Amino acid sequence: MKTGQFGVVVQVQGKRPDMVVVGSGANIASALRAKKIDPENYNGKLTLNDKAVTDLTIRLKTNDLLAITPDVAGGIR
DSSP: OOTTEEEEEEEETTSOOEEEEEETTOBHHHHHHHTTOOGGGGTTSEEETTEEEOOTTOBOOTTOEEEEOOOOSOOOO
16 A cells, blocks of 8 residues: 555445555545445445444544445344
């Protein structure tokens, strides 16, 4: 990695985690774009280090874990 860049772990539920490299000052939306994911489609379904996220402008730091939990079929019988 170049100076001013760091890695953020992005994991979609049910898939293996991936690391994306982002620049200093990166936020959640830019990390999702680096993973080729449209940030607006997943707003409200994100957790950052096990805390629910609603603001896509939160700044990231080295080795943050960004988890995406898309809607799944099913429910209570």
